[in-house]
Each structure stands twice: as structure tokens, then as C-alpha cells.
Amino acid sequence: xxxxxxxxxxxxxxxxxxxxxxxxxxxxxxxxxxxxxxxxxxxxxxxxxxxxxxxxxxxxxxxxxxxxxxxxxxxxxxxxxxxxxxxxxxxxxxxxxxxxxxxxxxxxxxxxxxxxxxxxxxxxxxxxxxxxxxxxxxxxxxxxxxxxxxxxxxxxxxxxxxxxxxxxxxxxxxxxxxxxxxxxxxxxxxxxxxxxxxxxxxxxxxxxxx
Numbered sequence: 001x002x003x004x005x006x007x008x009x010x011x012x013x014x015x016x017x018x019x020x021x022x023x024x025x026x027x028x029x030x031x032x033x034x035x036x037x038x039x040x041x042x043x044x045x046x047x048x049x050x051x052x053x054x055x056x057x058x059x060x061x062x063x064x065x066x067x068x069x070x071x072x073x074x075x076x077x078x079x080x081x082x083x084x085x086x087x088x089x090x091x092x093x094x095x096x097x098x099x100x101x102x103x104x105x106x107x108x109x110x111x112x113x114x115x116x117x118x119x120x121x122x123x124x125x126x127x128x129x130x131x132x133x134x135x136x137x138x139x140x141x142x143x144x145x146x147x148x149x150x151x152x153x154x155x156x157x158x159x160x161x162x163x164x165x166x167x168x169x170x171x172x173x174x175x176x177x178x179x180x181x182x183x184x185x186x187x188x189x190x191x192x193x194x195x196x197x198x199x200x201x202x203x204x205x206x207x208x209x210x
Contacts, residue, residue, distance in 0.1 A: 002157050002204050005040045011208050013042035014071065014147055014155050021073040022149035029072025032143060040068060048072075069131060069143030069159070076101050076120065077149045098150045108192040116198055121146045121156035121205070124191040126179070128158065129172050132200060135160040136169045145206075153208050158201040168200060 010032070017028040031043035080100055084092045092100075101120055109118050123131075123146050135142025142160030179189045 002040070002159075003206055003210075005034070005038050006206065007039050007041050010040050010042050013045065014145075015152065015208055017045065017071070017073050018147040018149060018152050018155075021075060021147075022077055022152070025075055025078035025149075027073050027075060029070055031070045031140075032068045032145070034066045034068050034141075042071070067140045069134070069140045069145070071145040071147065071155070073147045073149065074121075074124075075149055094150065101150060108190075112192060112195060114193065114195050114198070118193065119156060119205075120148050120150060121154060122193055123156075123158055125193050125197070126189070126191060128193060128197050128201065129176055129179075131158065132160050132164060132168065132172045132197075133176065136164060136172075155206045155208065157204045157206060159204075161200055161202055164200060171196075 013030060017030070020026075021028055027048040028045055029048070030045045033041050033043060035041065077094070077097055080097045081092055084090070084097065084100060098120075105118065105120060105122075123144055127144055127146070131140075131142050131144045134140040142164075143157060144159075145155050145157045147155045182189055
């Protein structure tokens with residue numbers, strides 16, 4: 001289990017990034033490394049914008065350490081607080097923002113026919129595609145973890161399964177290419193997870209208090 005391999009240093013980095021994201025409204029993240037005993041530790045923290053974060057290439061920051069994947073935060077509070085205030089004229093509480101975020105999440109996944117249990121900590125579709133690409137090309141071990149500014153206690157880990165096939169990889173490449181073309185033409189891409197890709201991951205939620 002991932003929980004048993006997390007170091008106090010990594011827990012502290014998770015907590016700091018999540019709390020800072022709520023304060024600043026900016027995504028933060030870092031690579032996650034594994035030592036020879038299997039324990040997980042954080043790399044250098046990188047800072048992004050509200051919906052954008054670019055980590056340095058793992059090869060450039062790991063110096064020979066084994067790279068498991070990465071962690072980054074997602075921003076909910078700032079954009080939803082603004083939207084709710086514009087629509088109601090009132091400043092919403094964190095609980096009210098969370099309720100709206102959950103409603104939007106349920107609507108998105110029902111629309112896609114996804115019945116698996118999902119959470120606000122679920123990675124985006126782009127996150128999942130890139131994790132599989134990095135796993136298949138032996139850049140990382142295919143681990144990604146997400147924290148959100150609406151939940152300071154939980155981090156959700158998604159790790160690519162070992163039995164990924166060439167067919168899965170080709171589909172990932174096709175999807176990334178299709179999404180790149182849409183973006184270059186000015187079209188937007190949905191970030192909600194797609195049903196076909198969920199089964200390619202193992203999931204584990206870590207409570208930072210335990």
C-alpha cells in the first residue's frame with residue numbers, strides 16, 4: 001500500500017501545497033521519488049497559475065533517483081467563489097463552494113455514463129493520459145496524486161496498472177494528438193475523466209491525519 005511508504009516529509013509537502021493553493025488560488029506540485037527502501041519523498045515544489053502548472057522534466061530534477069510520478073493541486077475555491085458571487089451577490093462559505101463543486105462533478109460524470117465512485121480529488125483526463133504515457137515510456141512509474149483546496153486532509157493516488165498494453169498506449173497517443181489539435185484550433189477540451197481509462201489505474205486515498 002502507498003500509505004505505508006509515505007514519509008513525514010512527503011505528508012508535510014502535501015499539506016503545505018494544499019493550504020497554499022487555497023490561499024493563493026494557484027496550482028502547486030512536485031515530483032515524487034522512491035528510495036532503495038521503497039519510501040516516497042517529495043522533490044522541488046513548482047508553482048503555477050489557477051488552472052495551469054508545468055513541472056520540470058523528471059530527468060532534470062531527479063539526479064538518479066527512481067521517479068514514481070508526481071503530485072499537484074487543483075483549484076476550486078477562487079473560481080467557484082467568483083462565479084457564485086456573480087450569480088447570487090453573496091460571498092459563499094467553503095461548504096457552499098464544496099456543494100456546488102460536487103453537483104458539477106456528478107453532472108459531468110453522469111453525462112459520460114460513469115458510475116464508478118469518483119471524487120473532487122479525481123485527476124483530470126489529461127493527467128491520466130500523461131501518466132500512462134510516462135509509464136509506458138519508462139519516464140516514471142505512472143503514479144499521479146491530487147490534492148484540492150476544498151479538502152486539506154485527503155490526497156488521491158492513481159497509479160497505472162502493470163498490465164498496460166500496446167493497444168492502450170496507442171489509444172493514449174491518439175487521444176493526446178486529437179486533444180492537441182483541438183487546442184491549437186481554439187477548441188476547448190473536457191477535463192473530466194473518461195470511462196475507458198479508469199480501469200487502467202489502481203486508486204488509493206491517503207488521509208494526511210493518519
